[in-house]
Amino acid sequence: MITHKEHIIKYFESGIKDVKNFKIGIEHEKFLFDEKTNKRVDYPTVLKMFSLLSEFGWKPIMEKENIIGLQKQGKSITLEPGNQIELSGDKLNNIHEACAESHDYLFELQQVTKKLNLKIVSAGFDPISTLSEVPNNPKQRYQVMTKDMPNGGSLSLDMMYRTCGTQLNLDYDSEKDFIKKFKIVNSIVPISIALFANSSIIEKKNSGFSSYRSKVWQETSRGGLPEVFFDNMDFEKYADFSINFPLLFIQNEKEYLSGSNYSFSDFMNGKISEINNRLPTEDDLTTHLSTIFTENRLKKYIELRSMDTCGWDCLCSGPAFNTGILYGNLDEAYELISKWDKNKIINAYLEAPKKGFNTELMGKDLLHWSSLLLGISRKGLLNRDILSKSNDNEAKFLNHLDKLIDNKTTNADHMIDKFSKNENLNDLYDK
Structure with a gap:
């Protein structure tokens, strides 16, 4: 049972790994549309897609009588609130393996979508649908979230139903190593937003943002970039942060209950009468930590969550960029960001979704800092x-990021340019 702060600290300590055992985990989401109607896919269509994916060895994940995802070996395909699908990849050894995993998955997905006349959109925000047009699915936790999330953030439902992101999970070899890495990843959030911006079109119009997805997350309940994250956050401080963080929902046996009136501290102190005052297990803690929607967060590894979803040409570049910094060249990156003022x-974090590379940070624009960090990352990967x-490093x-920086343009700029010429919806779909 999790009844004391020390239990949570030990949970984080259990994630410590030897450097030789460091892994890389990638998660990325996709929108799916019906080719004929340009409408987002509904749950019955998802079930047809899952059935076809079973031919590639995927097995169903059930919730009561409903299929809510698929699994194969160490990876899974999960269903997001608006039927976005997410690959949660296996824990792999390097970017070559992680990129090959994504390539294999996308090949399988493309075979299935072709058979069902579906199209994929790799963007951070749904460029076509209004919120009311997005279908849902029977996954239980989303019913609780749909009801409670808007109370803490005006764009929370847009986050749930109309965003797609790329997430990277990386390890630490000590608490000291975690402190350094967490300081870096939070400091470079504005750069990640600008560099991986890919959500400029909303409801078939130019949104005026490079990354509208990031704007949405800033207005989402339980999200943001807390100031406390810059204060040499260690395991104890993160334990305090999570203990005092409100619950989103409570999973009790096979039911999901709203946690809106409680913090995790109440759970630890046996003060939740709806579940007979039972105490939280490690599974309850894991669930709670996964519903803290900040730009970065801690479990038994560090999750980086500030990148828009993008197409095949850039899918591997975000994980490579961060891996080079955090696994290959940590000290040089830390030396750079340690001079930055948290305010x-x-x-810059608040301005980056709209201004992109033109956002100012410490007297320089984010294009400048992106270029510097790209050099640090490349050195780290080398x-x-x-x-x-094939003997490639x-x-x-x-290489994709080199082109963006050399041309001073992002995926978002390319999308605006391509779509604004003739406003053909086909230009928004993956080719």
Whole structure:
């Protein structure tokens, strides 16, 4: 049972790994549309898709009588609130393996979508649908979230039903290592927003944002970039943060109950009468930590959550960029960001969704800092010196970012340019 802060600290300590055992986990979401109607897919269509994916060895994940996802070996496909589908990848050794995993998954997905006349959109925000047009599904937790989330953030339902992101999960070898890495990943959130911006079109119009997805997350309940994250956050401080954080829902046996009136502290102290005052298990703690929707968060690894979903040309570049920094060149990155003022970082974070590369941070624009960090990352990947079967270094996955910085344009700019010429919806779909 989780009844004391020390239990949560030990939970985080159990994530400590030797450097030689560090893993890389990638999660990325996709929108699916009916090719004929340009409408988001409904749950019956998802079930048809899941049935076809079973031919590739995927097995169903059930919730009561409903299929809510698929699993194969160490990875899973999960269903998001508006039937976005997410690949939660296996824990892999390097970017070559992680990128190959994504490539294999997308190949399977494309075979299935072609058979069902579906189209994929790899963007951070649904560029076509209004919120009312997005279908839902019977996954239980989403019913609680749909009811409670708007109370703490005006765009919470847009987050749930109309956003897609790319998430990266990385390890730490000590509490000191975690402190450094967490300071870096929170400091570079504005750069991640600008560099991976890919959500400029909303409801078939130019939104005026490079990353409207990031704007939505700033207006989402339980989200944001807390100031406390910059104060050398250690395991104890994060335990305090999570203990005092409100509950989103409570999973009690097979039912989901609203947690809106309670914090995790109430749970630990046996003060939730709806569940007979039972105490939380480690599974309850894991669930709670996964409903803290900040830009980065801690479980038994660090989750980086500030990147818009993008297409195949850039899917591997975000994980490579961050892996080079955090696994290959940590000290140089830390030396750079340690000079930055946290209030200026937070201000840049608030401005980056709209201004993109033109956002100012510490007297320089984010294009400048992106270029510097890309150099640090490349050096880190070269230091790792992990080669593919064809003798390529992981640094090759940064080539897409080189082009963005050289041209001073993002995926969002390309989408605006391409779509604004003739406003053809086909231009929004993956090719």
